[in-house]
Amino acid sequence: MNDVNLNYEAKDRSHSTFENQPLLLVLNDDPEFLSFYKEHLEKENGMVIFESDNQPKAAELFYQLYPDYVIINASLIADDGVHVLNGFVQLCQDNHVPILISLDKEDLKLRYACMALADDVIGSRVEPVELVTRVIRNLRKRNRILDQILIDPMTGINNxxxxxxxxxxxxxxxxxxxxxxxxxxxxxxxxxxxxxxxxxxxxxxxxxxxxxxxxxxxxxxxxxxxxxxxxxxxxxxxxxxxxxxxxxxxxxxxxxxxxxxxxxxxxxxxxxxxxxxxxxxxxxxxxxxxxxxxxxxxxxxxxxxxxxxxxxxFTSITLRKLKVGIIDDDRLIREMLKHQLEDIADQDFEVEIRAYPDGEEFFNDPWHRQNERFLLIIDRIMPKMDGLEVLQKIRTQYDRRRYLCMMLTSRDSEEEISMAIQRGANDYMVKPFSIKELRARIRRLIRGTR
The missing domain is CATH 3.30.70.270 (Reverse transcriptase/Diguanylate cyclase domain)
Structure with a gap:
C-alpha cells in the first residue's frame, strides 16, 4: 500500500481510546474476510478493526466504540434480506458514519438493494489498493461533514x-x-x-x-x-x-x-x-x-x-502520574517492555513501571492500590491467576476508570479476543508484536484519559 497516501486524521477522538486513528467496525462471520481487511486496512494502513458476527452485538459495539467507519460482509444478510440492516444502518446514518458492504457473490438484485443503504458496495475480489482508496475517500468525506456541523450526532447537543x-x-x-x-x-x-x-x-x-x-x-x-x-x-x-x-x-x-x-x-x-x-x-x-x-x-x-x-x-494543574504494570510470566518480555516503555508518556505523565510474573504477585503488591492512574499490560496465560482473572478482578473490585488494561498474548482466536473485551480489556494485541505498534496503541490509550 505504499502508493496510497493515507493523510487522514480521525475526528472527535474524545469518543475513543484510539486518538487520531480511524476505528472500523466490521460485521462479519468469515475469518478469511476478516483476515483480508486486517491485512490491508489495519496492518498496512494503521486503522483499528473491531468485529461482530451479528447486528445486535454490532449495535452495542457502536455505542461502546463510536466507530469512524462500518464494513458489512453481505454473507450475513443475503438469506434474510437487506431489510434486517435497516435499524443499524439508521444508527450509522444518524451519526454520519459511512458504510461499505462487501458482496461475497455477484447478485445484481442484492447489489442494488445494498446500494440503497450503503455509501459504497464492492465485490469480494476487490483489489487491496481499491479497497483502501474507497475507505479513505469515505473517511475524508465524513471529516468534511464533521468539520461543518456544530451538533453532536449521538445526543443532539452542541458539540x-x-x-x-x-x-x-x-x-x-x-x-x-x-x-x-x-x-x-x-x-x-x-x-x-x-x-x-x-x-x-x-x-x-x-x-x-x-x-x-x-x-x-x-x-x-x-x-x-x-x-x-x-x-x-x-x-x-x-x-x-x-x-x-x-x-x-x-x-x-x-x-x-x-x-x-x-x-x-x-x-x-x-x-x-x-x-x-x-x-x-x-x-x-x-x-x-x-x-x-x-x-x-x-x-x-x-x-x-x-x-x-x-x-x-483552579491553579493546581500539576504533572499527572501514570503507573505501568507489566504482568507476564516471560522474563524477557518483562525486561524488554520495561526498557521500551520508560518514555511512553513523553511529557504528559510521570511514569513508574513495575513488572510481575503473574496476577497473584501483582495483587499482593500494595503498589497497585495507590490512588493513581494505572496502565496494565497483561499476558493471557500465566501459572498463577491468568490474564482473564486479572481483568475480572480489576473490573469488579476496583475503580475501573483508574485502570487501562491491554492484553498482550499469543492467543489470537476470535473467542479469546471477544472474551477479553467483554471482561474489560481496552485493547488487545497478539504476540509476536511490533514494538512500534505497541507504543502507538499505548499512547492512544493514555491520551484517551486526558
Whole structure:
C-alpha cells in the first residue's frame, strides 16, 4: 500500500481510546474476510478493526466504540434480506458514519438493494489498493461533514467545536464587561455500572436523557455542550460560582426523581457537577476547558448527586502520574517492555513501571492500590491467576476508570479476543508484536484519559 497516501486524521477522538486513528467496525462471520481487511486496512494502513458476527452485538459495539467507519460482509444478510440492516444502518446514518458492504457473490438484485443503504458496495475480489482508496475517500468525506456541523450526532447537543467557539466568545465578553461567567461539567453517576448491567446502548440513553433534561431546564442565554464521551459542559454567562452551584443542586434533585423507559425496563439515575467561574480574560480557551472534568484523583464511587466547587483547584494543574504494570510470566518480555516503555508518556505523565510474573504477585503488591492512574499490560496465560482473572478482578473490585488494561498474548482466536473485551480489556494485541505498534496503541490509550 505504499502508493496510497493515507493523510487522514480521525475526528472527535474524545469518543475513543484510539486518538487520531480511524476505528472500523466490521460485521462479519468469515475469518478469511476478516483476515483480508486486517491485512490491508489495519496492518498496512494503521486503522483499528473491531468485529461482530451479528447486528445486535454490532449495535452495542457502536455505542461502546463510536466507530469512524462500518464494513458489512453481505454473507450475513443475503438469506434474510437487506431489510434486517435497516435499524443499524439508521444508527450509522444518524451519526454520519459511512458504510461499505462487501458482496461475497455477484447478485445484481442484492447489489442494488445494498446500494440503497450503503455509501459504497464492492465485490469480494476487490483489489487491496481499491479497497483502501474507497475507505479513505469515505473517511475524508465524513471529516468534511464533521468539520461543518456544530451538533453532536449521538445526543443532539452542541458539540465540542461549538463549545470552543462559545468559550472564546465568553472570554472576549469578559474583556469588555469584566463580568464573570461560569462553566459546569456534568456527568452521569455510576455510568460504567449502568453499561455493565444494562449494556452500552442503555448507558448512552441515560447520558442522552441527562443532556435533554439540562437543555430543557436552563435559561435562553445559557448553553449546553457535549464534552468528551460521558459528560457535558454547561456555560452560564454573567453568572458567579455560588449561583451556578445553587442551580446544579436544584437540577440534581429534580433529575433523581425522573424515571426513563428503556428496552431493559424502567431505570433512573443521578448526576454530579463540577462548577467553576472565570474572571481572568487572559486565560486561553484550552486552559478553561482543561479545568472542566472531575479531578482524576477523585474516585468515581465518591460521586453521587454531588456538586463540587472546582474553583478551589483552579491553579493546581500539576504533572499527572501514570503507573505501568507489566504482568507476564516471560522474563524477557518483562525486561524488554520495561526498557521500551520508560518514555511512553513523553511529557504528559510521570511514569513508574513495575513488572510481575503473574496476577497473584501483582495483587499482593500494595503498589497497585495507590490512588493513581494505572496502565496494565497483561499476558493471557500465566501459572498463577491468568490474564482473564486479572481483568475480572480489576473490573469488579476496583475503580475501573483508574485502570487501562491491554492484553498482550499469543492467543489470537476470535473467542479469546471477544472474551477479553467483554471482561474489560481496552485493547488487545497478539504476540509476536511490533514494538512500534505497541507504543502507538499505548499512547492512544493514555491520551484517551486526558
Amino acid at each position: 465540542y467545536n461549538n463549545l470552543q467557539q462559545e468559550v472564546e466568545h465568553q472570554l472576549n465578553d469578559l474583556k469588555r464587561s469584566h463580568e464573570p461567567f461560569a462553566m459546569v461539567y456534568v456527568q452521569v453517576d455510576d455510568l460504567p455500572i449502568v453499561q455493565e448491567t444494562y449494556g452500552y446502548a442503555i448507558g448512552h440513553q441515560l447520558v442522552k436523557e441527562l443532556g435533554e433534561f439540562i437543555q430543557n431546564s436552563i435559561r435562553p442565554a445559557d448553553s449546553l455542550y457535549r464534552f468528551h464521551r460521558e459528560g457535558f459542559v454547561l456555560v452560564l454567562p454573567k453568572t458567579v460560582k455560588e449561583d451556578a452551584m445553587k442551580l446544579m443542586y436544584r437540577l440534581i434533585e429534580r433529575f433523581a426523581q425522573l424515571r426513563f423507559q428503556t428496552t431493559a425496563g424502567e431505570i433512573s439515575g443521578t448526576f454530579s457537577a463540577r462548577v467553576l467561574d472565570f474572571m481572568d480574560p487572559l486565560q486561553t480557551i484550552e486552559q478553561c476547558l482543561t479545568l472542566m472534568p472531575f479531578p482524576k484523583d477523585k474516585a468515581v464511587a465518591d460521586r453521587k448527586a454531588w456538586v463540587m466547587d472546582g474553583t478551589a483547584t
